[in-house]
Amino acid sequence: MSDLVNNDTGRRAPARQTLIRAVLRNPLGAAASFVILCVVLIAILAPLIAPQDPTAVQIFKVNAPWDAEFLLGGDGSGRDILSRLIFGARNTLLGALIVVGVSSTLGVAAGLIGGYYAGRADTVFSWVADGLMALPAIIVLLAFHQVLGSSIYYSMAVFGILLTPGFFRLTRNLVASVRNELYIDAARVSGLSDSRIIFRHVLKTVRPPLVIQVSIVAGIAIIIQAGLEFLGLGDSQVPTWGGMLQDGFANLYVAPEAVWWPGLAISLTVASFVLLANAVRDTLQQNQPTGRKLAVDPSPVSQDGDAADSADIILSVRDLAVGYPDGDRWREVVRDVSFNVRRGEILGIVGESGSGKSQTAFAILGLLASGGTVLRGSIRFEGRDVTKLDFAARHALRGSQIAYVPQEPMSNLDPSFKIGFQLMEPMRTVLGLSKAQARARALELLGHVGLPNPLRTFNAYPHQISGGMAQRVLIAGAISCNPKLLIADEPTTALDVTVQAEILKLLRNLQSELGMSVIMVTHNFGVVADLCDRVAVMQQGRIVEINAAGTLFATPEQDYTKMLLSCVLEDSPVRAYVAPTAGGGN
Ligand SMILES: Nc1ncnc2c1ncn2[C@@H]1O[C@H](COP(=O)(O)OP(=O)(O)OP(=O)(O)O)[C@@H](O)[C@H]1O
Numbered sequence: 001m002s003d004l005v006n007n008d009t010g011r012r013a014p015a016r017q018t019l020i021r022a023v024l025r026n027p028l029g030a031a032a033s034f035v036i037l038c039v040v041l042i043a044i045l046a047p048l049i050a051p052q053d054p055t056a057v058q059i060f061k062v063n064a065p066w067d068a069e070f071l072l073g074g075d076g077s078g079r080d081i082l083s084r085l086i087f088g089a090r091n092t093l094l095g096a097l098i099v100v101g102v103s104s105t106l107g108v109a110a111g112l113i114g115g116y117y118a119g120r121a122d123t124v125f126s127w128v129a130d131g132l133m134a135l136p137a138i139i140v141l142l143a144f145h146q147v148l149g150s151s152i153y154y155s156m157a158v159f160g161i162l163l164t165p166g167f168f169r170l171t172r173n174l175v176a177s178v179r180n181e182l183y184i185d186a187a188r189v190s191g192l193s194d195s196r197i198i199f200r201h202v203l204k205t206v207r208p209p210l211v212i213q214v215s216i217v218a219g220i221a222i223i224i225q226a227g228l229e230f231l232g233l234g235d236s237q238v239p240t241w242g243g244m245l246q247d248g249f250a251n252l253y254v255a256p257e258a259v260w261w262p263g264l265a266i267s268l269t270v271a272s273f274v275l276l277a278n279a280v281r282d283t284l285q286q287n288q289p290t291g292r293k294l295a296v297d298p299s300p301v302s303q304d305g306d307a308a309d310s311a312d313i314i315l316s317v318r319d320l321a322v323g324y325p326d327g328d329r330w331r332e333v334v335r336d337v338s339f340n341v342r343r344g345e346i347l348g349i350v351g352e353s354g355s356g357k358s359q360t361a362f363a364i365l366g367l368l369a370s371g372g373t374v375l376r377g378s379i380r381f382e383g384r385d386v387t388k389l390d391f392a393a394r395h396a397l398r399g400s401q402i403a404y405v406p407q408e409p410m411s412n413l414d415p416s417f418k419i420g421f422q423l424m425e426p427m428r429t430v431l432g433l434s435k436a437q438a439r440a441r442a443l444e445l446l447g448h449v450g451l452p453n454p455l456r457t458f459n460a461y462p463h464q465i466s467g468g469m470a471q472r473v474l475i476a477g478a479i480s481c482n483p484k485l486l487i488a489d490e491p492t493t494a495l496d497v498t499v500q501a502e503i504l505k506l507l508r509n510l511q512s513e514l515g516m517s518v519i520m521v522t523h524n525f526g527v528v529a530d531l532c533d534r535v536a537v538m539q540q541g542r543i544v545e546i547n548a549a550g551t552l553f554a555t556p557e558q559d560y561t562k563m564l565l566s567c568v569l570e571d572s573p574v575r576a577y578v579a580p581t582a583g584g585g586n
Contacts, residue, residue, distance in 0.1 A: 021327070021328075022283040022328075023276070023279045023280055023283050026279045026282060026283065028275045028278065028279050029275070029276060029278075029279025029280070029282075029283070031272075031275070032271075032272040032273070032275035032276040032279060033272075033276060035268055035269065035272040036269070036272050036273065036276065039089050039093065039265075039269050039272075040093065042086055042089045042090075043089040043090040043093045043094075044090075046086045046087050046089065046090045049086060050080075050082070050083040050086040050087060051069075051071065051080065051082060051083055052069075052070070052079075052080035052082075052083040053080075053083065054079060054080065054083040054084045054086070054087040054088075054239040055079065055237060055239070056079065056080070057077055057078045057079055058074065058078045058079075059078050060078070061073075061074030061078040061079075061080075062074060062075075062076060062077065062078040063075070063076055063251050063254045063255040063258070064078070064255075065255075070082065072085065072257075072261055073255065073257065073258065075244065075247050075248065075251075075255075075258055076247045076248075076250055076251040076254075076255075076258070077247070079239075081244070081258060081261055082261075083239075084239040084244055085239075085241070085244065085261050085262065085265060087239040088239045088240050088241040088243070088244055088262065088265065089241075089265065089269075091152075091238055091239060091240045092222055092225060092226070092240050092241045092242070092265075092266075092269075093222075094153070095152055095153060095156040095221060095222070095225040095240070096156075096218045096221040096222050096225065097218075098153055098156040098157050098160060098221075099156050099157075099159050099160040099163060099217060099218070099220075099221035099224075099225075100160070100214055100217050100218050100221065101160065102157050102160025102161060102164070103160040103161070103162075103163035103164045103166065103167055103217060104167050104210070104213075104214060104217070106160075106161065106164045106167070106168075107163075107164040107165065107166065107167020107168040107170075107171060108167050108168075108171045108206075108210065110125045110128075110129075110164070110168045110171075110172075111125075111167060111168045111169070111170065111171025111172040111174075111175060111206075112171055112175055112198050112202065112203070112206075113125070114126065114168070114172045114175075115171060115172040115173070115174070115175025115176045115179060115202075116175050116179055116194070116197075116198055116202060118176070118179070122172065125168060125172070126172075129164070129165035129168045129169065130165075132161070132162055132164060132165050133165045135162060137159065137162050137224075140158065140162065141155050141158060141159060141162075141224075141228060141233075142233070144158045145228075145233050151235060152225060152228060152229060152233065152234040152235065152238070152240065152242075155225075155228055155233065156221065156225060159221065159224055159225075160221075163217055163220070163221075166213060166217065167210070167213060167217075170206070170209055170210065170213055171206050171210070174205060174206040174209060175202050175205075175206060178201075178202060178205050179202075184197060184201055184202070208280065208284050209284075211277075211280050212277045212280050212281050212284075213277075215273045215274070215276045215277035215280065216273065216274065216277045218273045219269075219270040219271075219273035219274050219277075222241075222266060222269055222270050222273070223266070223270055225240070225242055226240075226241055226242030226245060226262075226266050227242065228242065229241075229242025229243045229245070229246060230242050230245050230246045230249070231246075232246060241262040241265050241266050242262070242266075244258070244261070244262035245259060245262045245263060245266070248260075248261075248262065248263075312342050312343055313340045313341070313342055313343075314341055314342065314343050314381065314382060314484055314485055314517045315340065315341040315364065315379070315380070315381050315485055315517065315519075316340045316341075316378075316379075316380040317337060317338055317339050317340070317360070317364065317377070317378070317379050317380075318338050318377050318378045318379075318380070319336055319337070319338055319376060319377035319378070320334060320335075320336075320337040320338070320360065320363060320374065320376070320377035320378075320379065321334060321335045321336065321337075321374070321375040321376040321377055322334035322335075322356075322359050322360070322363050322368065322372060322373070322374055322375065323372070323373055323375045324369075324371050324372050324373075325371050330373070330375060332375065332541060333356055333359050333372075333541050334356040334359045334360050334363065334541045334542075335541050335542055336542055336543075337356070337360055337377070337538075337541075337542065337543050338377075338543070339536050339543060339546055341485065341517050341519060342517065343484075343515070343517055344511075344515050344516070344517060345517050345518075345533050345534065346511060346517070346518040346519075346520055346531050346532045346533050346534075347517075347518070347519050347520070347532065347533065347534050347535070347536065348520045348521075348522060348527070348528040348531065348532035348534070348535040348536070348549070349361070349519060349520070349521045349522070349535075349536050349538060350522055350523060350524075350525065350528055350535055350536070350537055350538070350564065351523065351537055351538035351539055351564075352523060352539075352564070353523065355538040355539050355540060355541065356538050356540070356541040356542075357489075357521045357522075357523070357538055358489055358490075358521060359372070359541075360521075360538070361404075361487050361489050361519060361521050363379065364379055364381075364386075364402070364487060364519070365398060365402060365404055365487060366386065366389075366394040366395075366397075366398065367398075367404075374387050381397065381401065381402065381485070382401075382484070399426055399430055399481055399483070400430045400431075400481045400482075400483065401483055401484050401485065402483055402484070402485045402486075402487065403478035403479065403481070403483035403485070403486050403487070404478060404486075404487050404488075404489070405471070405474055405475055405478050405486065405487070405488040405489070405491045405507075406474065406489055406491070407489050407490040407491065407493050409467055409470035409471040409473070409474050410462060410467060410470050412474060413462035413470055413473065413474070414462070415461065415462050415463060417461075418458070418459060418460065418461055419446075419457055419458055419459075419460050419461070419462065419465070419473055420439065420442055420443075420458035420459060422473075422477070423438075423442040423445065423446070423458075423473070423476060423477050423480060424438035424439060424442050426477065426480060426481060427441055427442065427480050427481065430481045431481055439458075441480065442458060442476075442480070443455060443458055445476040445477075445479070445480055446458060446472075446473070446476055448476065448510075449472040449473070449475050449476045449506055449510075450472060450502070450506055451469060451472055451473075451476075457469060457473065466499075467496075467499070468496075468499035468502065468503065471491060471492075471499075471503055472503070472506065475491075475503070475506060475507065475510070479510060479514060479516070482514070483516060484516060484517065485516065485517045485518070485519070486507075486511070486516050486517070486518045486519070487518075487519045487521070488507065488518060488519070488520050488521065489521045490521055490522055490523070490524075491503060491507070491520075492504060492522075492524075492527065493522075493524075504527060504530050504531060507520075507531065508530070508531055518531075520532055525553075525564065525565060528549060529549065529553065532549045533548065533549060534546065534547065534548050534549060535547060535548075535549050535552050537552070537558065537560065537561045537564065539560045544558045544560050544561070545557055545558040545560070545561050553565070
């Protein structure tokens with residue numbers, strides 16, 4: 001259904017392409033990628049482009065300066081430095097590839113299994129990882145070199161195993177953080193196999209950080225390989241940058257420039273891998289389009305005609321547009337939304353799933369998800385445009401002036417703390433109440449929202465109460481600081497039908513008693529009929545109709561509204577409409 005909101009300002013590019021493009025737009029990322037690409041091409045084409053045989057010795061070219069035949073001169077054994085440098089790229093990159101391949105394959109596989117299944121597998125992998133991290137790498141490498149022989153690639157494979165914990169921990173933590181997400185549960189419920197869920201849903205989440213880790217490990221591997229070869233652990237017949245460094249160092253006083261070339265190659269390649277990792281990280285963190293800004297829509301539609309500065313109006317939203325980055329563009333999920341909320345009024349926002357109801361509510365609260373931005377328009381609360389407020393001022397407004405009741409009561413209570421503590425904390429900080437005052441008020445509020453034994457709920461942890469009780473607790477928390485506006489985002493969706501009716505009754509009673517304004521986000525016309533004075537109907541990010549609830553039910557203007565109403569009316573009778581108490585219509 002959310003596909004219906006398709007105010008895309010451009011076609012969606014695959015995420016990987018977007019990341020690559022964004023990294024290449026970063027000057028350092030582009031330069032680093034260019035250097036790495038050159039080194040890789042040199043390594044691949046080494047036999048074709050090397051002017052000499054890198055192992056051929058010419059006795060009269062020992063430590064010789066450059067000439068037409070040996071363009072960078074000869075090394076301490078009379079071999080062509082340029083050809084050895086070119087072949088060295090191949091052998092050095094192969095070593096790095098072995099390290100990255102071994103460490104990432106083992107680490108990611110263990111991390112996916114440990115993070116996804118947790119339990120015993122996770123414990124065993126964690127022990128192994130801790131054990132590997134405790135080993136002194138250089139001593140292990142020296143010992144294995146003695147056992148396995150002169151090939152540096154064996155040492156690189158062992159080094160890869162030693163670097164496995166880095167990949168394991170990264171993957172495990174990322175997987176653990178998404179393991180219980182609802183979309184993973186949904187995939188499980190829909191019958192997908194674990195391996196399919198891991199490869200299709202979970203691996204996608206961990207891919208970008210792994211790219212960073214691979215780049216960093218490649219740089220480290222090159223340095224370690226060069227270090228081992230410099231210590232003489234490599235095969236002297238195989239041209240590598242580390243081996244060249246050792247040879248040049250031995251002849252430092254005779255031909256100092258022989259050290260420069262491998263030194264330069266190592267530094268440039270390692271720096272490029274590190275810079276590439278930084279560029280990927282910056283791109284991921286930025287998470288904002290770097291391209292053109294969207295032009296302001298020249299003809300925004302105003303759906304609610306009241307003057308924004310009328311004293312009766314507590315909230316005035318004007319020409320609101322909310323967008324999320326999509327490649328180098330903004331994808332607008334809410335656009336041209338205008339409405340007012342009067343003091344003491346209950347405004348319903350209805351529409352099908354994905355129509356932008358929650359995004360409108362989150363924009364008012366200043367709680368858009370990462371990357372979400374108010375692109376245009378204003379949100380005036382008691383005359384002040386809250387979109388212009390800094391973080392601290394916005395934070396101060398939430399809870400004290402504008403409160404929020406969420407859809408999922410359980411996931412909005414911290415399982416580590418007792419209900420009472422969670423209720424008292426905001427009252428102590430926002431209202432400045434003492435501990436005793438906050439406790440008394442919390443108990444009073446718990447009674448007020450209809451909980452039969454306030455003290456027991458006060459002393460309970462969230463898992464010890466039902467969903468309906470949790471929603472009452474959250475409503476108590478929302479009204480605890482006497483807000484002027486309450487935003488309730490589908491507050492009854494997660495509850496069973498009997499409890500739904502009780503919660504709606506509670507909200508209605510509290511609203512009339514406290515005189516708050518309420519924005520009720522819902523897709524349920526029954527809730528609208530029960531509670532709301534006026535209704536805004538949203539479709540594909542826009543408000544298509546706004547009217548007094550009675551008028552909207554009796555004479556809906558838009559076909560979309562009629563369609564939504566007919567969906568309700570076909571199956572079940574809408575609940576009896578309660579005449580609005582505050583002014584309706586425009
Ligand atoms: N974090 C996000 N990043 C990108 N797009 C998002 C994000 N959150 C929501 N959207 C998009 O915004 C659009 C509107 O979502 P919104 O949650 O406001 O819908 P809704 O009308 O409240 O639906 P529902 O009743 O299902 O909650 C959807 O198309 C959704 O894909």
